Amino acid sequence: MALLSTTSFKSVELTTTCQYCQGKLYKHGKSGEGKQRFRCRICGKTQLEAYSYNAYDPQLDQNIIALTKEGVGIRGTARLLGISPTTLISRIKKIASEIKEPVLARGKTYEVDELRTFIKKK
Secondary structure: OOOOOOOOOOOOEEEEEEEOEEEEEEEEEEOOOOOOOEEEEOOOEEOOOOOOOOOOOOOOOHHHHHHHOOOOOOHHHHHEEEEEEEEHHHHHHHHOOOOOOOOOOOOOOOOOOOOOOOEEEE
């Protein structure tokens, strides 16, 4: 009967595919929370099967937009969504960069409200 070496290990092929390039994944250790990590054979990126941190939720951008329209502040929005304020600010910047400039028709009248800002002193 032969003993297996402790330094060699067998990679286990999975039926799941890479979310970036659709390559095959194999087990690649554990995350800090004890969840199984996987590495792609093609692109080499690592990923979890299911992320538990709320910032990775694809519905998060819509929630951020809705709360911002309602006038909820940065810290309040971060607390409600369960993410850090720093992550929230970076997501808001990403959302704002994707906003397209509206098309203005020539020959029409547009009305704009005044905006006053004060910095330190009036």
